[in-house]
Each structure stands twice: as C-alpha cells, then as structure tokens.
Amino acid sequence: MARGLSTRGEERRAYWALILPAVILYLIVMAFPIVLSVVLSLSNWNGGQLFGGERWQITGFQQYVRLVKDPQFWLALKNNIYIVIVSVFGQLPLGFIFAYLIYRKIVRFGDFWQGVLYMPAIISVIVLGIMWNMIFSSTGLISDLMNKLYANRFTHQVERIFAAGFTVNDEVVARIVAASDPKALTIFTNPVAELKDLLLTYPPDQLAVVKGDLANLLAKKWTPDFLAKQDVAMLPIMFVVLWCWTGMYLILFLASMQKIEGSILEAARIDGAGEGQVMGRVVLPLLSGVMVNAAILCISGSLNSFALIYAMTGGGPARVTQLLSIYMYENAFVGAPNFPLANAIAMAIVVFSIVLIVLTKLAERRWGAKE
C-alpha cells in the first residue's frame, strides 16, 4: 500500500519533471505572448516599463475601431486573402496532381521531379525574395529583356529606313518619328525639325552609332508600371508563393498516396475507370483528411507570410503589396512605435486564422467524404 503510494508520487514527480521544460517554453513563446497581446491591444501602453513602472491602463477597443476604419488594414487583408487563395486553390491542387502523376507512374523519374520541385522550400526566403525582385523589378531581368526586344525591333526599322545609306531629309526623319515611341518623343517640342538637326550632327559614316543612339533615345521602353497598381502588384507575389511551396504539398500528398492499398486502385481500373476518375473518385476521397490538414496549415501559413514578401517588395511600391504581417511589423518596429495597434493587428491575424480554419473544418463536415 505504502509502496503503491510512493510509486504514484514518483510517477507524478517524473511526469512533471519530464514535461516541465516543454511547458515553460510553451508558456514563454506562445501562451504568455497571446495574453500579453490581448491585454496590450486593449491598453494605452506604448513603451516604457510594463511591470511596475510607468502607469498604463486598459482603454478598451479603440485600437480595433481604428483598425476597422483604416483603409491600409483592409488593403493588407485583401492582399493576404489573395495569398490564401493562391495557396489553397493553387498549391494544393497542383501538388495533388503532381503527386498523382508520380504515384501512378504516369511520369517517370518521380524521385527527380520530387527532388527538384521541393528545392525552393529549403532555400532561405530572404534569398528567394531578393532573387525574384531582381527578376520582376523595373531594373530587373524581365524588364531588361523586354527593353532589348523593343530596341532590337526599333534598330531594324531604322536600318530599313537607312537602307539606301545615311542620308538625312524630312521624309526619313518623319519615318523615324513614326517608328518611335510617342512617350519618348515628348522630349522634343517639334520632333521632326529637332531630330533632323540632331541627325545632321553625325558624320555620314557613323550609321552604327546613330542606330544605337536612336534606339536608346526613341525606342519604346517597357516599364512594369502595372506592378505598382493595387491587386495587379500581387500577381508576381502570388506566382512566387505558388512556386515556393507547391513542392512541399507534392511530397506530403505523395507520401499519403503511397500508403493507399494498391488493390483498391487496381479494382477501379479493372472496372473501367480512367485515370481522371481514379484520381477524383478514389484517391481524392481517401486523402480528404490529409487534404483538410494541409489546407489548415496552408491557411495559417499564408496569413502569416512575412519574410518572403518583406524581402521581395517590403510591402511596396507605395504599400500596394502590404500584408497584415508587414503592416503589424511597421507599426511596431518602423518609426515611432504604436504597440497597441500592432498588437491589435496580431490579434486580428490570429482571429482570421481561427475563422478560416473553422470554416475549413465545417466545409469538411458538410462536403467531405463520409466514412
């Protein structure tokens, strides 16, 4: 009896000793920050000593009211929803289809595809963000290639105009003006006359130089201005998000598919089902649980996406790619801090995650596979 009691005591001591480090860390990293965030979002504390220092008090929901009235917040939320959409309706289906293609050996070398497509997920998102910025930005690769294309076309036109040799007259100049980009011509008040004067300054044997200079001056310039517009500016980001994480879901789904018993699929094939039907009617329902979990992780991940986009656009240009997390970061760490507002945004992110996750669970219950 006494022995039994002491064992139970030892059991309890061992139990708490074993979980203590994990529990303390959980409290420090998750539980306490959440409580702190709720309290501070309702307070007027903005720096200074929190515990036993300067006075601060609970002031109510005014930060949340301010948030709801702030167009920046709604823009950030909308942009975040774009990312959620491309994640849930882009990454998951693509990952699933790729996984199915490999699983059914419709494409060979499954290992190779898997290895390549997962690669972005192991590279620092800071590196990837800067890299894609160097590709999409106005001084980046795509813009450069487009400008080269325009310049090339223009040079060819100039070449044709001067096919008979380098002679400058009104007709030649008029044709050059016609081939030029109207926007570039705005540097002249009287294009034909001024351009003619300019061309007359070149010696006759300098046609190559003339072509180059004219292309620089007058060829159409491609500027990704559209990337500074709301909504449109999110397209490259959505592409990069899709590019970055699809491989992870491919791996996840493939691993689950490999646990399916082969005989189920064989039976369906013998019954005359095509690959599309097997995928949609047999494999997808079997994976619905995995799918829902993946969707939940996907939602919480994309509502919190920060570093990739912070490195790629920093929320710019002119905040059109603002996200909730960047908006929160700016309010807390850039310029004069507004900690109550930043905490209110943090709570808004948590609440949105919970709402979307609950909706996913409800959708599963409503339309999911019945076992």
Place this chain on the structure above:
Amino acid sequence: MARTARGDAVRRAMGIIGRALSYVVMSLFALMTVAPILWLLMNSVKSTPEYRLNKLSIPRDLAWVNYSGAWEIGEFSKLIGNSFIYTIGATLGIAIFAIMAAFAFAKIRSKATPIIYGSFVMGILLSIQSLMVPIFIEVSQFDRLLGTLFQALHLIKSADAFHLFYNNRFGVLLIYIGSGLPVALYMSTAYVKGIPDALVEAARIDGAGYFWIFRGVILPMCVPIATTVAILNITGLWNEFALINILVSKTELKSIPLGVYRFTGVMMADYGKQFAALVIGMAPMLAFYIVFRKQITKGVSAGAVKG
C-alpha cells in the same frame, strides 16, 4: 466488339496525350525552379558592369572578387558561427525536450495530459510570426524586470545594460526551441506511443526509476524520430528571419539571413556582390539538401510542416 476496340484506341491516344502534357507541365515547373537558381550562380561570378550590359550572358571573366566583397559587406564571418549555434542548439533542444515530454504524455498516465498535450497541438496552428510583436515586448520587458531586480539586490550596476533574453543568444535559443516544440512534440508523442508499454513496465518491475528508463530505454529507441525532427527543423532554423530580426540588434549576434537581407532593394547597386551574397545565403542548405534529400523528404511527409 468493334466499338470497344475503337474505345481502347481512343483511350490509348488520350493516355499518350495526357502523358505528354504531364511531362510538359512538370518540366516547365522544374525549369522554373532550376533556372533562376542557375541564373543566381552564374551572375554571382559576373562583374557588375557586365551584368548591367547583359543579364543573361555567360560570364566572360570569373569575378570571384564578388564573393570576398559580399563576405565583407555582409559581415558574414561574424554571422556564420551564430547560424551554427542557433541551428544546432535549437535543433538539439527541440528534439530532447520534445522526446522528454512525449515520454511523459505517452507512457505515464495523468489527468493533465489531455489539456497540456491539447494546448501543444493547438500551438501547431499558431504561426509564431503573428506573435513577433508580443514576443519582442516580452523579452525586452523580462530583461528590464530582471535588471531592476538585480540592481536592487546590488548584483549589477545598471539595469539598462542587462540582457538575458533580448540581444542574447540564450533568448534566441529559447524562442527558437519554443516555436519548434509543438510539431516536434506531436510527432514524438505518436512515435513513443508505438513503443510497447511492456518495455517500460518491465523496467519498472526491475525497480528502474523514470529517469533511468528515459535514458536507458526511451532515448535510444527514439533515435529515428529525433533524426526526423532534427532534419525537419534544421533548414527552417538556418533560414529563420522574422524572429531573429526582432530579437537581436547587435551584428555579433545575427545570423546569415540577416546578413543577406542587407543586400535588398535599391540601396545595393553592386549587383555582382548582391548575387554572391544570395549564393552565400543559399549554398549551405542547398548542400545539406543534396546530401540528405531522402531524409528531408521523409521528414516533411511525416511532419506536415507549415508553409
């Protein structure tokens, strides 16, 4: 008969088209992954004027000087040691604390388990980035609190310079371990549940204490799950940016991603060095991936980590 034969032919033709289409789409995706990375590698040894002239050409002279320049500007020599400390320290911490708690949850009966374990599982859904503001406030306020306390006890001269959590490797490790624990704990608990109870009971009957059982029985058997947990966390920890960005301000405590971040935006017009910095930022994990690809893939499918 004829109809089915024709149906078969149609089906076969569709199959071939579908297969070809699958290859095209897969190749496109693979190309989109590999090409930008090769582009980075190529431009990292190209001089800046040459890059400006042609962003796609093969470099004529190899400008290895980009690397030494980037290494200096990014102060990577100060950062690389920290990256190793944070990654290895946090990985070990996550694996050990997770297995300890998993042993308790899976093999010692307690009424507290559902609540505590459930809280951890809910923590999986919580992305730690959304808590970066309260975490920053927490660590800086803890420091002030402890500093004031120690000053009152005459242990230190000034509370302002006291840092245990903010601007301290210990604080970073604490936050890193805590943020990795929920997933690791979830995986380890499932794994430890799979270890037969009889093993633990037999050791108990032999009079072994729980700590001896943990060290002698559970820990050796948990090597596979510990490896999975470690592999799952290593890339994420090495690449971590959002938290370290707010947890430290001293260069001596920063990690490599923060060094790479210096090279963002229009501030940096020296493209050659910028590309070299990006390669420095991605090379270690790329090498790690090439060596441990199989294990990483297995770990990801076991852990369903967040994106």
